[in-house]
Amino acid sequence: MAKTDVLQGTLTLLVLKTLAAGAMHGYAITQRIQSTSEDLLRVEEGSLYPALHRMEQQGWIKAEWGVSDTNRRARFYSLTAAGRRQLAEEERNWSRLTNAIGLVLKFT
């Protein structure tokens, strides 16, 4: 199967949306995105962690140490209030973009 990299700039949106379901650690985020997208989307670790740290610095998410279901210490990320606002904003932008692209595809 040809590998589909997550579209540039959409990684933030995906992570925010995923975390909206509840706190989870980095590995779980990659798994969750992969499974909900029916294996169409795969998040690369090399992009994920810098993105997580950047979003943490922006104040959209916060990180806490917790215990994973495999009973190991792991860093759990969860949305902050600012993160929720950012998610709403990015969702709006995304649907505007897809609408626009849909229109172009339909009429040309």
Next chain:
Amino acid sequence: MAIFSRLLNTLTRRGDSRETIAEELLFHLEEKTRANLHAGMDRAAARESAMRSFGNRSILGDGMRDVDVILSLDDLRRDLLQAMRGLSRRPGLAFTAIASLALGIRATTALFSLADAVFLRPLPFPHPEQIVALVESKRGETSNSNPVRMNDWATQVPALNAVGGYYSEGLVLTGEGAPVRLQTLRSFGRFLEVLRVTPVAGRSFAEDEEGVVLLSNQLWQSRFHGDFSVLGRTLHLNGMAYTVIGVLPAEIRFPEAIDAIAPAGRPQKAASRKAGFLSIVARRKPEITLEQVNMQLGAVAERLRRSYPATDRDRSAQAIPLQRELGADARNPLLLLFSAAVLVLLIACVNVASLLLSRAVERKRESSIRISLGAGRGALIRHYLAESMVISIGGGLFGLLLGKLALTGLLALIPLDFPFPTPPQYDWRAALFALGASLACGLFFGWAPTWQASSGRLTESYRGTTGVRGLWLRRGLVGAQVALSVLLMVSVGLVAKSLYRIHNSPMGFEPASVLTAQVNFGWDTPEARINEYSTRVLENLSRIPGVAAAGMVDRLPLKGATQTGPIQVIGAELSEELKEKAVDERAVKGDYFSAAGIPILEGRALLRTGETVVNQTLVHRYFPKGGAVGRQIITHGKYRFTIVGVAGDVRVEAAQLEQPAELFIRVEDTYWPLQSYVIRTVGDPASIAGSVRDSMRRADPNQLIGKIAPLNETLVESSSDQRTRVWLLGCFAGIALLLAAIGLYGVLASDVAQRKIEIGIRLALGAEPGGILSRTVSQGVLLAAAGLAVGLAGALMLTRLVASFLYGVAPTDPLVFGAVSLVLIVTAAAASWIPAVRASQVDPALTLRE
């Protein structure tokens, strides 16, 4: 694993600890490995596949883009960290660079805060820019005004809102414990309105009020413990009653610390058009420019010249912003010191540039490797600039810290002979200046290695030799350094020589074994009281055992003249020049000439009313054929004196260009309330200081006695500000020379190190070590000589600027220029000696093997 650790590094830089991130990534790695195992991979493959996902192209490619934005912001920090690491590997270089820069920054910052206090900081009055000083001048020389003319300006110049005048005097406060001298401003007209000073307690006085006084905040606190009950109390100043009506704000200094402001007394207010004792200030209307004020002022002055030809004939007036006028005396000395400090800073910068350049040369290989690995020119330049910025900021910080000490030292060291309208402070303004100066320095000396680096060619660098361009750049820098230090040394040499001149030309009196005592009466003291006092004091003094002679003079030698004016000689027609030329007048009493040790060449020294003793210069000028004794002269157009004696010339000013003609009259024949008693003693003058004070106190217990000190000490004081200035400048010149020597040494040392192989081959082929030695030394001396030539040429052009500090020394004095050249060449030879010896000791066998 390399890419894993790169990700680790990238993340670490953002603040979390390395362990935290490592743990997080390892967790991810293990989870993924476990998933792979579940999927049926064997252990090794599962692990490797998990690792690969950290190391796939997304890390180097597109996936990193949004991270890259943050990375480039981090470049500056990375460059600075790298620069610090690089410099810490060369602590000697870093220390030298930072220390020399700190020295330069320190000196300039300390002097900046002095200059700031005098020229830049706004005066502590509302709208200080509207306040102007009305400076009157007569035939180009500034002269003071009087209440009559002040009134003319106030009523006839519409551009001015308010006009006031002042003079300062010391009033003695009695009846409040021990008598104390109060530095008092006597105000005329609407002085307080011009400054817009509002008392913090009580009220200010009206224009025509008399017998009232405003106390300074400082005096109110120290003498009256900040007690408001002082308001309304009566104080006795110089025996006259004054009512305290208010207290001034703490920040008022005019032109420096004052104790009180009081309206002028009636006799001063009634002074005539001829008098000249008043300084005038005015507030211009906000909508009117300084030029307009000056135009109106010029027109009024023209009218006054025509209306009062007797007094105002050659007078003109000019409005000058008050701050500039108050700082006028300080301008030249401060400017001189400041420029010297800036020169030192500049030389220090060149030194650092040269050091960095040598480092850049050493690192050429490193740079070319960076370039071949794809580092852009921009990255390289940034890298070098970061290093110079670290040095400059380090130097700036140290300089700033040291500058605080330097300022305290400066203020203690220099008896500053100019007023400070605001007290010098070391605050954010100084810090800002230091920061700006160090950043400018960083850019300045960062330029050289950067230019070198960005012009580097790969092939050239790989060969491991220095480009010819780099060597010449360093030589040029050292040459510039030498030239700058020559400039400084020549200026200092000239000022020092004129100081030597001043202090070693004959003074005309004998200051050893002489005690002096100062007594200052107020300007409104009745003449009879002053004269009675001095008669009694001189009588008491002569009875002290060990006193050989006692006299009094209005002003001590070297302290300037009191009154001056042209004289007429009865029975002689003077040349036009002499008719206008001023003669100094000194008032004496008692046996002044014997006490001061001034020789009487002809006639006698003891004066009766209407008699005068003149100095030798006056005789030469006015009686070229001799026979002065017995002739009569007229001073101030009306007072007639008979010459009874001729005294030797005495220096009038500490720094004197030309000996003025001088005449001595009895103090009773004029009015001068400031007295200097001169007492010649048989033994140590200091030993009888106590009995002198006693006998003066007996004359009037209420009279405040000023300083009692040996004349020698008083004289040292009058020239010590000059001396400290020269000493300070000398330090600057010494530092400059040292820095230039270090620079020269540095360039030769690295030259020798680079030419080691060449020298080894020469020696192997039979060159004499002595020849190598002299060649290297002469190379250094030639370089210094080139810098010297440029420096001397520059000095010839620039020393005109220090001309106002020179006495009896031409700005092109050959001795000074010669001495500086000699010192420089000797220093250059010494600085070249060590590298030269090192060159001559190169072991040919060893270098050939290398």
